[in-house]
Amino acid sequence: MKYGFFDDSAREYAILTPKTPYPWINYLGNEKFFSLVSNTAGGYAFHTDARLRRLTRYRYNDIPLDTNGRYFYLQDGDALWSPGWKPVKADLDSYECRHGFGYTRFNSSKNGLRAKVLLFVPNGADAEVQMVTLTNESRAAKDVTLVSFVEWCLYNALDDCTNFQRNFSTGEVEILGGAIYHKTEYRERRNHYAFYSVNATPVGFDTDRESFLGLYNGLEAPQTLLDGKSANSVADGWSPIASHRLRCTLAPGESKTYVFVLGYVENDPADKWAPAPEPGLLQTNPRMRVLNKAKALALQERFSTPEKVMAAFDELRAFWDGLLSRFTLQTGNARLDRMALWNQYQCVVTYNFARSASYFESGIGRGIGFRDTSQDMLGVVHQIPERARERLFDVASTQFEDGSAYHQFQPLTKRGNADIGSHFNDDPLWLVLGVGGYVRESGDTGFLRVQVPFDNDASNTATMFEHLRRSYHYTLDHLGPHGLPLIGRADWNDCLNLNCFSTDPNDSFQTCTNKDGANAESVMIAQMFVYVTPDYAAMCRLLGLEDEARFAEDAAKKMAKQICETGWDGEWYLRAYDDFGHKIGSKECEDGKIFIETQGFGTMAQIGADRGYPLKALDSVKKHLDTQYGIVILDPPYRDYHVELGEVSSYPPGYKENAGVFCHNNPWIIIGEIRSGRPADAWEHYTKIAPSFLEDISDIHRLEPYVYAQMVAGKAARRHGEAKNSWLTGTAAWNFVALSQWICGIRAGYDGLTVEPRLPAEVRHATIGRVFRGVKYTVEVVNENPAGAVTLELVSGDAAIDGTLVVPGPTADVITLRALVR
Ligand code: GLC
Ligand code: GLC
Numbered sequence: 100m101k102y103g104f105f106d107d108s109a110r111e112y113a114i115l116t117p118k119t120p121y122p123w124i125n126y127l128g129n130e131k132f133f134s135l136v137s138n139t140a141g142g143y144a145f146h147t148d149a150r151l152r153r154l155t156r157y158r159y160n161d162i163p164l165d166t167n168g169r170y171f172y173l174q175d176g177d178a179l180w181s182p183g184w185k186p187v188k189a190d191l192d193s194y195e196c197r198h199g200f201g202y203t204r205f206n207s208s209k210n211g212l213r214a215k216v217l218l219f220v221p222n223g224a225d226a227e228v229q230m231v232t233l234t235n236e237s238r239a240a241k242d243v244t245l246v247s248f249v250e251w252c253l254y255n256a257l258d259d260c261t262n263f264q265r266n267f268s269t270g271e272v273e274i275l276g277g278a279i280y281h282k283t284e285y286r287e288r289r290n291h292y293a294f295y296s297v298n299a300t301p302v303g304f305d306t307d308r309e310s311f312l313g314l315y316n317g318l319e320a321p322q323t324l325l326d327g328k329s330a331n332s333v334a335d336g337w338s339p340i341a342s343h344r345l346r347c348t349l350a351p352g353e354s355k356t357y358v359f360v361l362g363y364v365e366n367d368p369a370d371k372w373a374p375a376p377e378p379g380l381l382q383t384n385p386r387m388r389v390l391n392k393a394k395a396l397a398l399q400e401r402f403s404t405p406e407k408v409m410a411a412f413d414e415l416r417a418f419w420d421g422l423l424s425r426f427t428l429q430t431g432n433a434r435l436d437r438m439a440l441w442n443q444y445q446c447v448v449t450y451n452f453a454r455s456a457s458y459f460e461s462g463i464g465r466g467i468g469f470r471d472t473s474q475d476m477l478g479v480v481h482q483i484p485e486r487a488r489e490r491l492f493d494v495a496s497t498q499f500e501d502g503s504a505y506h507q508f509q510p511l512t513k514r515g516n517a518d519i520g521s522h523f524n525d526d527p528l529w530l531v532l533g534v535g536g537y538v539r540e541s542g543d544t545g546f547l548r549v550q551v552p553f554d555n556d557a558s559n560t561a562t563m564f565e566h567l568r569r570s571y572h573y574t575l576d577h578l579g580p581h582g583l584p585l586i587g588r589a590d591w592n593d594c595l596n597l598n599c600f601s602t603d604p605n606d607s608f609q610t611c612t613n614k615d616g617a618n619a620e621s622v623m624i625a626q627m628f629v630y631v632t633p634d635y636a637a638m639c640r641l642l643g644l645e646d647e648a649r650f651a652e653d654a655a656k657k658m659a660k661q662i663c664e665t666g667w668d669g670e671w672y673l674r675a676y677d678d679f680g681h682k683i684g685s686k687e688c689e690d691g692k693i694f695i696e697t698q699g700f701g702t703m704a705q706i707g708a709d710r711g712y713p714l715k716a717l718d719s720v721k722k723h724l725d726t727q728y729g730i731v732i733l734d735p736p737y738r739d740y741h742v743e744l745g746e747v748s749s750y751p752p753g754y755k756e757n758a759g760v761f762c763h764n765n766p767w768i769i770i771g772e773i774r775s776g777r778p779a780d781a782w783e784h785y786t787k788i789a790p791s792f793l794e795d796i797s798d799i800h801r802l803e804p805y806v807y808a809q810m811v812a813g814k815a816a817r818r819h820g821e822a823k824n825s826w827l828t829g830t831a832a833w834n835f836v837a838l839s840q841w842i843c844g845i846r847a848g849y850d851g852l853t854v855e856p857r858l859p860a861e862v863r864h865a866t867i868g869r870v871f872r873g874v875k876y877t878v879e880v881v882n883e884n885p886a887g888a889v890t891l892e893l894v895s896g897d898a899a900i901d902g903t904l905v906v907p908g909p910t911a912d913v914i915t916l917r918a919l920v921r
Contacts, residue, residue: 100798105437105791105805111197112441112805114138117184120801122165124458124826125198126448127227128220129418132363134169134227135456136203136218138196140183141168143252144227146291146363148511149455149462153256154281154293154363155249156338159461166317167250169361171231172324174244175212179324182207182214182231186318198805200419200444202412211237212349221411222418226362226398230408233356235349245345246324247359249295250308250338251281257463270339271383272306273390278399279306279341282382282390291365292390295341296399298358303329303344311342335383356405364394422447422482426839427868430858434791437805441791442838445806445831446478450486452827453510459809459824466509466516469494469526470591471829473533478832480540481839481847481870487537488546495530495551495566500559502527502566502573506588506609514555519610524577524587527570528627534567535634539847542872544641564642571635574628575654579620581665581676584628586621588612589745590675591696591764592732594756595621596745597677608746620676622666622684626700629655629662637849663707671719672697672712674733677743684733691744693723694733699767702775713775720768721780728820729760729788730768731813753816760811762788762830766837773841778857778885785842789834796820807831844889844903845869845878851906855889856880856918874911883921892917 102123103114114123122137133149135142142165143157157167170186172179180189182205183196195206202219213234220227235241253259253266273280278296285292305311305323310332313322323329329344347355372388380389402408428439453472456462472490480487497505497515504526505515515521538546547564561569577585588609589595596608597619603611632655639648666673674684674694684694698720702713724730736752737744750757765788772781786792788811794804802808802825809824840846844855845867852871858880865880879894891900896914899906907914 100796101794102797103804105433105794106197107433107437109197109199110440111199112803114196114198115194117194117196120798122458123198123803125203126452126826127201127203127218129201129222129447129451132220132225132227133451133456134218134220135458137165137168137458138183138198139165139168139185140170140181140205140216141165141185143167144361145256145456145462146225148509149452150256151254151511152291152363153252153254153259153462154361156252156259159260165458169218169227169229170248170318171214171216172246172248172321173209173212173214173233174246174324174327175210175241178210180207180209182216188319199416200423201415208236211235212241212243217408217412219412219415221402222415224398224401224411225364226360226402228402228408228411229359229361230405231357231359232354232405233347233349234354235351238351240351241349243347243349244327245347245357246321246329247295247297247343248311248318248321248340249342249361250340251283251293253283254289256461267338268336270334270336271387272334272339272341273380273382274304274306274333275377275380275392277301277343278395279304279343280390280392280395281339281341283339285371285390286387290368290371291363292395294360294362294364294395295343296360296362296395297343297345298399298403299345301343302346303331305329305332305342306339307332307334308338308340311340333381333383358402358405358408360399360402362395362398364398366391366394419444424868425481425870426845428843428865430862430865432859432862434789434794435862437791438789438838441805442807442831442835443478443482445826446475446835447482449827449829449831450475450479450483450490454827455510457824457826460827465519466507468507469497469504470506470523470529473529474829475832476533477536478835480536484537484541484543487533488541488543491530491534491537491546492549492551492563494533495563496553496555498527498530498553498566498569500553500569502569502571502576504530522587522612522616523589523593524574524585524621525590525624525627527573528624528631530570531567531631531635534563535631535638538638538641539634539849540871542849547638547642564638567635567638568647571628571631571651574624579618579676580680581620582661583620583622583666583676584624585616586619586624586675587616590621590623592623592747592756594746594749595675595683596747597675597683597743599745600678600742601745602742608749614678618676618678618680622662622673622675623696623700625658625662625666626672626697626704626706629659629706630700630704641849659704659706662701663710663712666697667707667712671716672701672706679743681743683744690735690737690739691733691747692735693719695720695724695730695761695764695768696732698724699764699771702771703767705774713771717768717772717775717777717780725784726760726814726819727787728811729762730765730784731758732756732761732764733758736813736815751816753813753819755810758813758815760788760813762807762809762811763828763833766830766833769837770841773857776886778842779860781837781842781857782859785834785837807834843867845876847871848904851904852876853903854878854891854905854916854918855903856882856920857885858882858920860885872907874907875913876905877913877915878918879916880918880920883919885920887921890919890921892919
């Protein structure tokens with residue numbers, strides 16, 4: 100069942116009912132000010148850090164779901180309703196929510212009154228702009244009341260939902276004209292405040308939640324709306340809010356547009372206060388000093404008219420069109436072409452937010468993961484290489500001298516998170532992969548020579564390349580009894596906690612360690628080591644370090660041989676060895692006989708290709724792990740908790756790391772299939788998890804059909820096929836890598852661009868566009884036999900062709916190629 104449709108020409112997903120199977124959300128903002136917005140106008144806003152600078156309040160795990168947001172109430176005669184359906188939930192005559200790239204709009208009507216709402220965060224502005232247009236489509240004049248509502252969060256989102264003994268006494272506001280200012284804690288250590296303004300003179304306002312709602316009412320029926328007048332409340336502790344009441348008379352056919360700005364301001368500590376209260380100012384306590392509002396007024400002025408708003412909106416659209424023009428795909432298969440677009444959008448959003456704030460991540464948990472962001476990079480580096488560079492610098496700055504790394508860091512402070520610490524032994528290798536991806540894309544060899552601190556200590560630095568060298572050697576210096584890398588706390592699978600041995604439910608699986616770590620080994624880290632070696636060796640050579648390059652190639656050969664000897668189970672690659680030296684992911688195991696991760700990295704790195712291992716492993720994936728909704732992470736699921744395995748065995752069968760479909764590593768199999776010469780199998784795997792292909796089963800899948808989710812319940816679960824954790828997941832980047840680099844076959848290399856399309860058989864002709872190091876490539880693909888040989892022809896432009904490698908000439912700016920696959 101479908102709940103909307105892709106409007107391809109508008110580049111929007113149009114949702115036609117507020118009653119989607121779960122809130123279907125979008126993200127606004129691309130720099131520092133961010134908002135989440137659901138298809139019923141729910142969500143929240145924050146600046147830079149979802150935990151430490153939360154601007155509006157959200158209640159997690161609420162019933163019904165998703166009941167706080169930026170809300171509008173419309174009163175027209177006896178009718179009370181909301182353009183986003185919530186919070187009033189009155190039946191609407193029409194409803195539509197459209198999520199676009201960086202913006203969301205609503206278009207609803209009731210009783211001849213139409214409300215259009217446009218929400219976005221303009222580039223270069225610390226504000227969410229909300230433009231509301233009301234149109235009288237009836238034949239009689241209408242007196243319409245519009246009431247706005249946001250609830251402030253007292254900035255620290257964790258403290259805000261736990262520390263009531265303090266927080267119910269600290270709330271402070273100021274009110275001036277159409278603007279309501281949230282100044283809680285500004286008098287002490289905060290140099291920032293938020294505001295909510297409208298470009299009109301309200302006939303009433305509220306800033307105290309209880310006065311607005313009434314003690315016993317919910318957001319669907321505020322007392323002030325039932326009474327027909329605002330309480331004009333001035334918050335004094337408790338829960339400060341911001342609500343405006345506006346009134347207009349609309350003749351038949353007449354429209355009226357209001358602009359609301361939800362803004363954030365930081366002031367210099369020396370310049371925090373205004374010299375004197377402005378005339379007409381109201382504030383919590385008239386004896387207090389008043390905010391310096393200069394920056395807020397400038398923001399309000401910047402978006403004071405619909406014309407200014409539309410100019411900023413056009414800029415935003417042009418910005419996204421630019422970002423999304425660097426890789427384009429036209430195949431005639433609409434669902435595939437949509438993925439090329441929406442997958443890239445999700446990659447940028449995931450990159451911005453890491454795993455912090457979604458409808459499954461509360462924004463008060465972890466910061467930015469070392470391995471997560473190094474992988475997210477792979478999905479955005481062709482769009483925003485400068486920002487990838489900056490983030491890679493920050494990530495590498497949290498590395499320790501021995502090559503290990505903090506597992507996470509906080510975006511606000513950029514410092515390693517000591518609570519979670521280090522010793523996830525795969526982390527260092529992801530840095531090599533991320534930096535390799537960046538240097539291949541940008542050609543910026545100089546980055547390898549930049550000085551980067553260890554553990555954020557500016558007095559202790561080494562070149563970026565030296566960081567990579569230590570990452571690479573960290574693996575070699577930490578080998579276990581079978582000659583495979585020691586796993587530490589976990590590898591990519593955060594739940595394979597082989598040194599944890601926890602029997603206390605109060606322990607965190609990720610930080611509890613009861614073993615010395617000298618035995619448990621990861622086959623996956625061994626395979627990653629082999630997989631990243633070509634990148635590492637190439638970067639050595641860029642710096643003239645031929646000896647180190649040869650050393651690495653030799654080390655990778657030995658590691659691959661070791662995997663064949665101690666990491667192969669006969670029909671598939673083993674997953675790991677536990678602390679006792681027992682196999683994990685072997686036919687000898689009762690549960691957890693086969694895992695996806697090592698079949699993915701083993702085949703991506705083509706380990707044991709001369710012995711036929713990759714194809715055997717891929718066939719085993721089909722036989723044991725594949726389902727109609729994607730490939731499960733392992734099989735059979737663990738029925739019992741295994742102290743020697745950790746969190747993986749803690750989940751019920753079919754969920755998360757215990758045999759859910761982890762969409763993050765399905766693309767590893769897709770890539771492995773293509774590398775092993777079976778594009779048709781790759782395509783089948785691709786279509787099973789790509790969200791646009793699942794639109795018709797939205798009732799089963801439940802989450803947004805325009806973005807990937809981290810997990811789909813596996814075959815052992817009652818709710819097989821149901822997705823969870825949409826948006827912020829490494830799934831986005833890896834599926835884009837699978838699509839762009841392997842299915843479309845466009846790969847950035849150190850010397851040029853490789854073009855080797857492996858499109859599905861049903862696509863006979865395709866056009867692929869790619870901007871690479873400033874040169875615009877267009878590839879016309881003629882696809883006669885997807886697994887056949889690829890012949891490249893230069894149609895126009897300055898380039899040399901060497902097999903499937905295109906090396907641009909000195910005058911290249913536009914290059915057109917034909918790729919014959921037959
Ligand atoms: C989550 C984590 C990621 C981890 C994966 C598997 O997606 O963000 O770091 O690799 O789960 O456990
Ligand atoms: C990853 C895993 C999750 C685990 C978490 C711990 O997100 O997906 O299962 O609980 O890491 O940090």
